[in-house]
Amino acid sequence: MAREKVRVCFYPENRCIEVDKGENLLRAAMKADVHINASCGGEGYCGKCRVIIEKGEVKQKLQVKLSQEEIKQGYVLACCSTAESDVDVRIPIESQIGDKGVLLRRPPIPLKGYTLSAKDWAERLPQWELNPPTAKFHLILDKPSLEDNISDAERIKRGLAKLAGLKDVVIDYPMLSALPSIIRAASFDVTVTVLDRGTEQRAVRLEKGDTTPRQAAIAIDLGTTTISAQLVDLQTGRVIAEASDYNGQISYGEDVITRIIYSTRSTGLAKLQSAAVNTIWNLIQQMVEKTGIEFCSITHLCISGNTTMIHLLLGLDPRYIRVDPYIPAATHFPWIKASNIGIRIASGVYLRCTPCVASYVGGDIVAGVLASGMFNSEKLTLYIDIGTNGEMVLGNKEWMLSCSCSAGPAFEGAGVKHGMRATRGAIEQVRINEVTKEPMIITIGNRRPIGICGSGLIDLLAELFLTGVIDERGKIDVDLDTPRTRIGESGKEYVLVWADESGTNRDIVITEADIDNLMRAKAAVYAGIQILLQEVGVSIEDIEEILIAGAFGRYLEIDKAIIIGLLPDVDTDKIKFVGNGSLLGSYLMALSKNLIKEADRIASMMTYLELSVNPRFMEQYVSALFLPHTHKEMFPTVMQRLEEARAAAGLGPLERGSEIS
């Protein structure tokens, strides 16, 4: 007697499989070759195999590892659940993490715009000099005698004064304890590491012999999703290793708000802290192993991240960041011992977090403004970092105004049916033929497509608009003479990849709902830009330079972003890419204490505009919910190109009067 079959589909992989009704979801995932983290062998103890049932019926056994809240959100443990009908299963990012290699991809050269590089810094950062906050001093000390019997510590201070003119150096307490043994084992030939904390010179480490050639620092971009790190040789100023990984906190929530909520649980904050610390530690280990340097070469860490990430890393209570009036515990952070937050490194290694501006404009932005040289510029500059939030800064060397708009994670692939992160198999570039409406796509890694990542979505949206597949409001024209547009189970959609060509054996589509999400995201960013401009009474034409930062920026096609009205319609020569501004800033600060001071100054001088209380923001947002914008006159270049494209497609001119509906 044949058993009844059901179909289980796993997302975001979009991989489906037929199994016997009542099959265990973890077994189904195995058969489907879908990876779900599960380490207890399927007994429900480890609680790692959490998945979300998006459709269909499952039966569950015990669920000890799930909170009421998680159950409400549709979470089950895969290992304890069976499929009782056709089921759609979404695997949260903490279990789906696939190919980490993509995190280390070099940024592609943008098709338009210019990427800042080392040769720009000389001009943009005159303050920069290779003068790190920690310095090593090789001291060949007189051996003590009855005639010269000052203490070991005073001998070191005398040596530092003689060699480097350092006065009033404070010897760090942990360095004192091992001092007598080390200094004698070294026959009074030692290297002392001194940390310049600005207010105070502090001797933090003592080593035998001359270790001055071996000095390195760690620069970190502490992102909500990804943590990127560099190992920097402080002698040459060069990056000698890089490593990236997903932030271990992802298991506790994908965005800052979820994590803040999690942090309010009894041991939530400690868990989040140690998750980030473990990721950082793993990255450090990887880089150290890769280069073969000694751990003890590392003398300090510079870390930039958004305000919430820094709070979680330092174990600071972040709960008031998410409630009106959005107040962080701190925006400036002292030098602290890395071992104090659990980084298993020598006690003399201190870390510094880049100061933040406000709850939603963090040290990552300050680092980027620093690294891009914006704070030195006479030009009116707009700095934009688009990720889950869009943070932006308008200003120049005299003043800076910043804000953050909840763009939502649409451009990161979330909230989009076949959206996905920029990993292998993601569609990252799209062209659509004006006449046939047939697409041409390129995927990351040249694999069969399995979904669409952020840059692909922007391309797609622009191409759909240029070719008349969608109108100014993002509505899909299903009456076109193409099988690509249709009414699917989620409403109107455009089929980008047919099932037989896809890596998932299902059609890859973009729906009207997806487009709506993307338009909300772009509208929020554009509205933010408008508010900043209005606040200081300047217009788009006055902007002399636009700096684009963020992992997002690495794959962005500028002209497409302008076509959909995400970025303002400016001469693309004005646009420059910063790359990962947060990492770059951390790197530069690790090398130069001047720039650490500048970062303090930047964070202090920057004004923060809270958009949620700005009455004009909603107005601007609604106006921006059109392609490219309700006020077409703001996008003359786009309008011209659009007319050309419509002509090529054999369409009439755009209707006038498509004002706010």
Place this chain on the structure above:
Amino acid sequence: MAREKVRVCFYPENRCIEVDKGENLLRAAMKADVHINASCGGEGYCGKCRVIIEKGEVKQKLQVKLSQEEIKQGYVLACCSTAESDVDVRIPIESQIGDKGVLLRRPPIPLKGYTLSAKDWAERLPQWELNPPTAKFHLILDKPSLEDNISDAERIKRGLAKLAGLKDVVIDYPMLSALPSIIRAASFDVTVTVLDRGTEQRAVRLEKGDTTPRQAAIAIDLGTTTISAQLVDLQTGRVIAEASDYNGQISYGEDVITRIIYSTRSTGLAKLQSAAVNTIWNLIQQMVEKTGIEFCSITHLCISGNTTMIHLLLGLDPRYIRVDPYIPAATHFPWIKASNIGIRIASGVYLRCTPCVASYVGGDIVAGVLASGMFNSEKLTLYIDIGTNGEMVLGNKEWMLSCSCSAGPAFEGAGVKHGMRATRGAIEQVRINEVTKEPMIITIGNRRPIGICGSGLIDLLAELFLTGVIDERGKIDVDLDTPRTRIGESGKEYVLVWADESGTNRDIVITEADIDNLMRAKAAVYAGIQILLQEVGVSIEDIEEILIAGAFGRYLEIDKAIIIGLLPDVDTDKIKFVGNGSLLGSYLMALSKNLIKEADRIASMMTYLELSVNPRFMEQYVSALFLPHTHKEMFPTVMQRLEEARAAAGLGPLERGSEIS
């Protein structure tokens, strides 16, 4: 059948008892009402009941808790040993600790000399002002709003700048973590404690509401034998509680050298550190309970001690203090968190150790020089602290020269047959009749005498000399017409108390060997003084003030100390008592950051003279091994008094020519 009896005598109690041969020593001690610490019920596990067999034969069972070195020194565990003959048992100080009450006795008014008191400070310490290194600031902060949304930490900094003009305050990392909860629970009405570290202002604690009226500090004299502490109200500057106890490290050795050796064992340093920390913690608890203040009122600790004690407290390796050229790890110490060394107090409480000068002139001396105002004085001043070592400082406000001589612990009762510490039953004052040679004695607590403490020994030595019982070389005249002098089992001796009058039922005597030890001790001190004077080319007459510090000083009869040649023959009006200079200095520093700075200056300006390399020291020492001194012309007053005394006793004039034998 009657069992064979043996006699077991316990020292220093000098209490004997007859027991059956084969009796367990711990049971014998119980019967004799002699206290030996023993906590394992006599099974040999705790190892606390260590005693030294000075005479006689014992049988021992297991001795797991004794090192080879201890066995060689004659140690056995009392609980595991039986008396097989008459036995003399010495109980090391760690087990004999008796009446702690005596530690808190107020210093008696010395018979000669003057004790400095609070009214002298105004003149002697013009720098003093009630301005402690920690200050509390009550801030009623504006509540955050969307218009005023700086972080909690920046809000506090702004409040401190507004209220107190403090700039660039660094917020201590541990204070940051709880900041958001506390500040809101307090409705933004908070008190911030700021520690002035000299180089840096650091906000270390946040409390709800106005706690400025509740602020206290702890002042500590960290002695080798005794730790004394004061709880100081920082509002009034008054001592509100005092407590003292034996330093818990005594179990690991009575003097600094033994403890340094112990510290080199695998976990030795950690054990010594935690022993001192536990004692300090107990004292703090006692004082807090006594006064009913809250623990959280305590905002800082100031600790003075000799160089070794500070090393052990901070866990710094002290091993090179005891080997040529006698180098400490450090002499200046940063402000460190009290919790870092295991004091179980809030993480925002910092402690500071008074800087030391060298391995054998510590922060206790610096504190005393500070408290006595010597560093402000135009007068040529000699500061002496006599304990196990004799430390002394010669100088004035312009310069200071210091040294330390190993006086040995004779004046503390060690190395003297019936010597004992200054506890109940100790003979502290002695007079001897010139004619009969009969003594008159006073004991501490007016108990039956059980031994002789330091001041009693000095009195006794002086009286024996004045009455001709001993000669200039300390030799006892056993041909005198008195039963008090005789040849005992340890050689020639003078009987101070007959057995039937003593609390031990045995004669209390002083032997020639005892006298020899006392003379070595006094000679070392006097030689040290001479070397300091010679080094700067001044003579005794040039000394304008002599300051005497130390627990020893509290019971000292000045003129007797001069008679035996311990102190130079000066006008006793020049002599002033400082009391516990180390504690007094700690107290003053706890109240005044000016004085903390002065202590740094004192420690840095003071020159240290290492006597062990001074070729003239041994010469001076040998000259001083006479009563009062080989060079009688140095002691004109003493010589005159001696002639008078000898005349009264019917003795002839002192022989001339009693030169070095």
